[in-house]
Amino acid sequence: DQQVKQNSPSLSVQEGRISILNCDYTNSMFDYFLWYKKYPAEGPTFLISISSIKDKNEDGRFTVFLNKSAKHLSLHIVPSQPGDSAVYFCAASDSQAGTALIFGKGTTLSVSS
Amino acid sequence: DGGITQSPKYLFRKEGQNVTLSCEQNLNHDAMYWYRQDPGQGLRLIYYSQIVNDFQKGDIAEGYSVSREKKESFPLTVTSAQKNPTAFYLCASSIWRGSSYNEQFFGPGTRLTVL
Numbered sequence: 001d002q003q004v005k006q007n008s009p010s011l012s013v014q015e016g017r018i019s020i021l022n023c024d025y026t027n028s029m030f031d032y033f034l035w036y037k038k039y040p041a042e043g044p045t046f047l048i049s050i051s052s053i054k055d056k057n058e059d060g061r062f063t064v065f066l067n068k069s070a071k072h073l074s075l076h077i078v079p080s081q082p083g084d085s086a087v088y089f090c091a092a093s094d095s096q097a098g099t100a101l102i103f104g105k106g107t108t109l110s111v112s113s
Numbered sequence: 114d115g116g117i118t119q120s121p122k123y124l125f126r127k128e129g130q131n132v133t134l135s136c137e138q139n140l141n142h143d144a145m146y147w148y149r150q151d152p153g154q155g156l157r158l159i160y161y162s163q164i165v166n167d168f169q170k171g172d173i174a175e176g177y178s179v180s181r182e183k184k185e186s187f188p189l190t191v192t193s194a195q196k197n198p199t200a201f202y203l204c205a206s207s208i209w210r211g212s213s214y215n216e217q218f219f220g221p222g223t224r225l226t227v228l
Contacts, residue, residue: 105154
């Protein structure tokens with residue numbers, strides 16, 4: 001049973017527009033959420049995180065929104081750039097239970113110029 | 114430069130052979146992790162260790178073994194008991210602050226192909 005779901009396997013966006021990547025989770029004990037970016041044959045790189053005490057966290061072009069009642073989070077990238085083309089993974093953890101992260105299957109973002 | 118090193122980048126083994134994947138970090142992180150990625154799949158946790166000489170099984174530990182004799186090192190052995198060992202293996206580390214929020218930092222990965 002998938003606890004973290006990224007229901008869109010892929011997303012295509014034009015350069016300069018907004019990219020919105022979505023993630024749903026089922027475990028109400030999750031209290032820390034992260035987004036990672038991954039290029040083929042490389043390790044994921046940490047992008048941005050949010051704890052359950054917040055509903056928004058912003059870092060430059062990246063903003064993560066958390067809707068706890070809907071068990072949903074999203075990553076907004078504005079403006080999108082061709083270099084943003086990669087696979088984006090959503091991850092969640094129950095910080096009281098330990099440090100293991102549960103990852104979604106990823107969404108492949110393609111930004112065209 | 115601080116970081117996580119995984120070697121080799123590509124590894125080929127014959128079916129039935131055990132193989133050990135290396136992971137070293139110089140970030141002074143307490144916790145280390147091993148994940149496996151298959152095509153179209155997310156990262157699945159194999160084993161993790163929060164402290165030297167201690168480790169816990171993740172979701173897919175069968176057919177794998179680990180050791181944590183040094184803080185900097187967390188090698189993963191893929192045994193012949195692992196039914197589908199061909200995959201991309203990722204090592205990660207993080208600060209362990211108890212029940213707190215810790216992002217994990219990943220190495221570059223090792224692509225293991227069993228022939």
